[in-house]
Amino acid sequence: MVNIDKLYESVAAKGNVCVGLDTAADYVPPAERRKAASDAEAVLGFNKALIDATFDAAACYKVQIAYYEEMGIAGLSVYAKTLQYIREKGGLVIADIKRGDIADTATRYAKAHFAGEFEADFVTLSPYMGMDSIEPWLQYAGAGKGAFVLMRTSNKGMRDFEYLALPDNKRVYHKVGDKLSDLATVHFGKYGYGLFGAVVGCTEREEAAEIRANYGNLFFLIPGYGAQGGAADDAALLLRDGNGGVVNASRSILKAWSAGSVDESKADNTFAAEAARKAAVEMRDAILDAVKR
């Protein structure tokens, strides 16, 4: 079964939450961080605890490589171990790497992130250089691998280039969606979604219904929930029958343990993991409720 079908079934079973493991060392409870041999090891222990606790409430995980790269080689080793831990448990993981490069280089990247030490189930890609920077990743379609290509992101800067209006009244991001939608008519899974989906933020409410309607064969990775301003109702507009998308949250789950009147010095990974689970379940239920409305 291709990964996009596994993701569809995971959403059907567990809801729409994608837990973003954008784990900075200072997100780890201080007591655990002091105990660990290094910041990288502290992050790995924290990640494992949160993965265990959220496993039945999360459709998938997204690991933002920047937070690991920041810690150098040791951090990238923990990045690899985090992906491996999720995959060995039978979970699905999106490598948030936003690669985009000429075909020869894309082929190298695809080997790096779809096979070997850094193997992920999905990657994120950037479309600026065009479809010949996306297509080489399809060499791993036979292995079921998938991708989410940046289409309309959740940050304010998306207005600079993604949002530029074209003479046919479409915007640049529509052209990206159109190309992805074409690709999805060739490479798709049994639930009708293309192996390669799109990143669409839930921060622009007024366009969400139009985007969902026009790109029916694209599965969405939806950032912008919580800290960036998106709510469950906004995210629900980008889903179809409650499926066809996963909604990412990172800080609101990773740092749930430090919210409220907690004595931070006494918190440990078990405490953090329980708080993360509670935050993930609440988010899952809020989205399920919004879908029903």
Place this chain on the structure above:
Amino acid sequence: MVNIDKLYESVAAKGNVCVGLDTAADYVPPAERRKAASDAEAVLGFNKALIDATFDAAACYKVQIAYYEEMGIAGLSVYAKTLQYIREKGGLVIADIKRGDIADTATRYAKAHFAGEFEADFVTLSPYMGMDSIEPWLQYAGAGKGAFVLMRTSNKGMRDFEYLALPDNKRVYHKVGDKLSDLATVHFGKYGYGLFGAVVGCTEREEAAEIRANYGNLFFLIPGYGAQGGAADDAALLLRDGNGGVVNASRSILKAWSAGSVDESKADNTFAAEAARKAAVEMRDAILDAVKR
């Protein structure tokens, strides 16, 4: 002195060649590869030999991280050592990483690639998500760091999105150039070039003069030479008084040793480095000649 000024002076002294160390293990002479403890070590030895041999003929080096990522953690360690080797010799190195992400993430990436184990002098960035994905890298402007942002790349796929025509008769890539040009009026070096320049391929001859004229304060990183079809005359059109740009070549330099009727089994790194030097010098002189025409 900021890095863009160092690069300007390096071009004035050594010409416009940027040696692209996109080193796959199978670019290394077989005898050397067999001798090495691992493919990653083979690549490091090869890189060092080529850096030594080309040092006085190359304005700078560009290291494409994909080729190292493909080799996993060991490869990324060799990536770090290659950057370090160039910097310790007093050379300038561009980390070809094409990052582009929301501000919080960009801040993590900037720390990863402008400080610590992976420290480079310049990085390449992708503009799709907008200027708030570029600006966090300017936190290292005070340390002299620079960047080259994708503007109009050298691959065929650039026509998909970069090249889309807008109602004001500009293309998407012009809007990227305009924003970078604005940024360069705030952050610039003593030769008038912005700390952050642009990637402009030398594969579209007819637009080169217009781009050079309209973006006078942008230093260009110019791919597409040689294997991708660009010639010295094309590259020269993107320069100004012979400066203001570096022209990247990778395979034509790295694999120069295997051209012609060589007995590949007898080649070693010394042989490869001499061939690389010859290729770099010829390319440098061809561009210098083209500038004079």
